[in-house]
Amino acid sequence: MKSFNIFAAILILIVIASIDSSAQMLNIYEMIGKSKADVIKKYGKPAHLEDNEPAYSCMFYKAKNYYISFVADNYGVFQANGNVNYGSESEARNVLNDFILKSAGNGFTIDTVSTTVYNIHKPGVAIEIRLLSNQSTNKFILNIDAKKSAL
Secondary structure (H helix, E strand, C coil): CHHHHHHHHHHHHHHHHHHHHHHHHHHHHHHCCCCHHHHHHHHCCCCEEECCCCCEEEEEEECCCEEEEEEEECCEEEEEEEEEEECCHHHHHHHHHHHHHHHHHCCCEEEECCCCEEEEEECCEEEEEEEEEECCCCEEEEEEEEEECCC
């Protein structure tokens, strides 16, 4: 019985950690204005790096439930994009609602475009986040596009 309780506790911690880490992937906007080295320090070595163009480079990261990319020039990251997959609409909506509340608490202005699309901005950063449904996999995706802005 004791070993079952330990196993159950470990399983619960793994599930909580995976939900929290996928929710953290939405915070890619925090890298806007940071250096490529800062991105690598936070996210590790990219799965793919495109730096053929001397003026800018693209860094790509991929895991089982998310995909993110960063575009940077000599002044830092100016664009970040990502998709995070969720098993249910309610799980994705909970993460989306939490993200919106935290963004408002961090000084962002929230513009609701629809029940599935939000524009979030503050001086220096503009974010669009969308809740998408993948009909073929029955998964739900939070898609985030963050860009450096003058506003």
